[in-house]
Amino acid sequence: MSEKELRIIKSSGDGESKNREAQWFYTDIVKSHFFSPKNIIKSDDEMKSFKADGIGLVGSPACGDGMKMFIKIDGKTDTVKDVKWQTYGCGTAIASTSIFSEMIKKDGGMKIDDALNIKPRDIANELGGIPARKFHCSVLADKAFREAVNDYFRKTGQKNRIVEGSAKVIDQVLKITDHDIEHAVLEGATTFEAVQKKTKVGIHDKDCISQVEELIRFYKKKYFGED
Amino acid sequence: MNKQIKEKTRNIYLDNSATTRVExxxxxxxxxxxxxxxxxxxxxxxxxxxxxxxxxxxxxxxxxxxxxxxxxxxxxxxxxxxxxxxxxxxxxxxxxxxxxxxxxxxxxxxxxxxxxxxxxxxxxxxxxxxxxxxxxxxxxxxxxxxxxxxxxxxxxxxxxxxxxxxxxxxxxxxxxxxxxxxxxxxxxxxxxxxxxxxxxxxxxxxxxxxxxxxxxxxxxxxxxxxxxxxxxxxxxxxxxxxxxxxxxxxxxxxxxxxxxxxxEKNKEKESKRLTILRNRLIKGIKENTPKTFLNGHPAKRLPNNVNISFLDIEGESILLYLDAKGIYASSGSACTSKTLDPSHVILALGVPYEIAHGSIRFTLGKETTEQDIDYVVKVLPPIVKHLREISPFKLDEKEIRKKMELVI
Structure with missing residues (x-):
């Protein structure tokens, strides 16, 4: 796609329709990782011989995305020696897991703590940019990795290092959590109305509205760097 | 396989329900x-x-x-x-x-x-x-x-x-x-x-x-x-x-x-021709690819419509591979929709979400030939196989069919 076409897409219309147009226009990096994914693990035999130190799974077929990550850790240096993965999902989901696995394996492997610090935005940047609404896909790579690391911590008795993604109930009536709000923001809902449309938050529990607005601002800044 | 998949050799338009080529x-x-x-x-x-x-x-x-x-x-x-x-x-x-x-x-x-x-x-x-x-x-x-x-x-x-x-x-x-x-x-x-x-x-x-x-x-x-x-x-x-x-x-x-x-002039003849091709495509996909489901009615359906769900994989990634093979289709998957929800139509049939996410629609048209259909039937199985290999989910077809039986 030419620069001109990109500009047209970037400057046209509202967020959602813009993204809808942009969804097919993946960068060459995304395409290359999608068509030739790195570090995938296929059969049960491969999994057995890999002898993972930690395994993490997030998502489900019903929600449309899923990712399983297998890691090998060098206990002495606290680095990630090797990573393998499997992904169920769209082009971005597959490409982002692939590039994430390359990122943490680079230069002999990252320190666990550094790897845990990789944010969805870093993955998207590494891919040369992805449509905003596709952010929720690349988020899975870091979450699956965190689950795998937690599994490793659990197995090696480092319980104090386990990083839990704590879900806090915000809307007391519908039991909507901060994770749900986070998800909605990642899917492109950046106003209270848009988040409410997606999650139904604050319809019955009016008391939570200001808290929801605060969370939207927080996640917007976190993922998109805007107030 | 990946190298082969990337070579675009054809231009097979199977998205006629989105829009048609002008005569x-x-x-x-x-x-x-x-x-x-x-x-x-x-x-x-x-x-x-x-x-x-x-x-x-x-x-x-x-x-x-x-x-x-x-x-x-x-x-x-x-x-x-x-x-x-x-x-x-x-x-x-x-x-x-x-x-x-x-x-x-x-x-x-x-x-x-x-x-x-x-x-x-x-x-x-x-x-x-x-x-x-x-x-x-x-x-x-x-x-x-x-x-x-x-x-x-x-x-x-x-x-x-x-x-x-x-x-x-x-x-x-x-x-x-x-x-x-x-x-x-x-x-x-x-x-x-x-x-x-x-x-x-x-x-x-x-x-x-x-x-x-x-x-x-x-x-x-x-x-x-x-x-x-x-x-x-x-x-x-x-x-x-x-x-x-x-x-x-x-x-x-x-x-x-x-x-x-x-x-109007071509309706009868074209409907007959496409019904045969449609059935050939459905049969070809089902015979060559396990864990597939036909969405919609087997007979009370448009002569040009094939809508099939593939378990364990997601629609958009199938579309990307098909596109690279020169086949243009569409999907009811969440990723290809504006709302990030899978197709409201497929969900309205009461099928499980797992099925809706992996649906692909092929809509045939006047340009569609038997060779096109056979080409799709040939290139689709390795794409599905590859995506299933890298998928962490191996759903039980029987379980899903049982779930669907429960739908009234």
Missing amino acids: PEVKKEMDFYYEEVYGNPGSFHSLGLKAKKSLKDARNRIANILSAKPKEIIFTGGGTESINLAIKGLAEVQPKEKNHIITTTIEHHAVLDTCEYLEKKGFKVTYLNVDKQGILDPEDLKKAIKKETFLVSIMYANNEVGTIQDIKKISSICKEKNVKFHTDACQASLYLDINVNNLGIDMMSLNASKTRGPKGVGLLYVRSSSILKLEPLIHGGGQERGLRSGTENLQGIMGFAKALELA
């Missing part, structure tokens, strides 16, 4: 009106008069195809506009006590979003469920009609799963209960009977771009003996008997008339 004959017809008869049908000079006569001619020819009266045809800017005019236009002229509309859960968004808008304005809408093959039980409609009901809007053939409803039966129920019946026939015009008297409908929306005609033209048929008044959406110069102001899109309308004539 060369249609384009030629339109060119004439762009180049020679470019006057405004409302102008008081010879070129305007020529345009006016041509417009009349197109209206007569289309009326002839539909077995309608020329004055019952309102040209619009497309299927969506026709649907909006039918539903909002009729809603606006209702007395206060008539405030109820009945439709189905599998309609196009043009119908669903229009109904949702009217709900905000105080109207009540009943969304009837269909069975797991996408068929509406006419008895359900009968039960849903109340004394407040003024309109039933049910699509003729579904754009995603191709299911065809029993329009004659539905229209007879509506007549019996004295309720107006509109049908969205945008997907039907190439393959099904669109004779308004055979169907017995009061209003019908059609679209040129799904009929191998140009984009930006549609029509609403309104039976003059049953619907006396509609409120226009667009006000202005009073064209189309005041129901659709704005200078007539003469070139588009001439192209539409030509496209409908060609469609």
Whole structure:
């Protein structure tokens, strides 16, 4: 796609329709990782011989995305020696897991703590940019990795290092959590109305509205760097 | 395998329910009106008069195809506009006590979003469920009609799963209960009977771009003996008997008339030909790829529609690989939708989410050949196999089928 076409897409219309147009226009990096994914693990035999130190799974077929990550850790240096993965999902989901696995394996492997610090935005940047609404896909790579690391911590008795993604109930009536709000923001809902449309938050529990607005601002800044 | 997949060797368009290629004959017809008869049908000079006569001619020819009266045809800017005019236009002229509309859960968004808008304005809408093959039980409609009901809007053939409803039966129920019946026939015009008297409908929306005609033209048929008044959406110069102001899109309308004539001429033969190809594709995919599900009805479906779900993998990634192979299809997966929810139609069939996410729609057309179908059948299995290999999920087909059995 030419620069001109990109500009047209970037400057046209509202967020959602813009993204809808942009969804097919993946960068060459995304395409290359999608068509030739790195570090995938296929059969049960491969999994057995890999002898993972930690395994993490997030998502489900019903929600449309899923990712399983297998890691090998060098206990002495606290680095990630090797990573393998499997992904169920769209082009971005597959490409982002692939590039994430390359990122943490680079230069002999990252320190666990550094790897845990990789944010969805870093993955998207590494891919040369992805449509905003596709952010929720690349988020899975870091979450699956965190689950795998937690599994490793659990197995090696480092319980104090386990990083839990704590879900806090915000809307007391519908039991909507901060994770749900986070998800909605990642899917492109950046106003209270848009988040409410997606999650139904604050319809019955009016008391939570200001808290929801605060969370939207927080996640917007976190993922998109805007107030 | 990846290297092979990336080589684009063909151009196989299997997205004809999204839009169709314009017939060369249609384009030629339109060119004439762009180049020679470019006057405004409302102008008081010879070129305007020529345009006016041509417009009349197109209206007569289309009326002839539909077995309608020329004055019952309102040209619009497309299927969506026709649907909006039918539903909002009729809603606006209702007395206060008539405030109820009945439709189905599998309609196009043009119908669903229009109904949702009217709900905000105080109207009540009943969304009837269909069975797991996408068929509406006419008895359900009968039960849903109340004394407040003024309109039933049910699509003729579904754009995603191709299911065809029993329009004659539905229209007879509506007549019996004295309720107006509109049908969205945008997907039907190439393959099904669109004779308004055979169907017995009061209003019908059609679209040129799904009929191998140009984009930006549609029509609403309104039976003059049953619907006396509609409120226009667009006000202005009073064209189309005041129901659709704005200078007539003469070139588009001439192209539409030509496209409908060609469609009518080829309908029977083309439907037969495509039914064979459709079944060949369904059979070929099912035989060569395990864990697949056909969405929609096996027989009561458009001759050109194949909608199949693949377990354990997601639709968009299949589309990307197909695209790289020169095959253009579409998907009901969440990733290809605006809302990030999978297709409302496939979910409305009551199938599990796992199935909706992995659905692919192939819609055949005039250009589709047997070789194309065989090519798809050949390239699809390795794509599915590869994506399944890198998927962490290995769902049990029997479990899913059991889940589906539970759906009524």
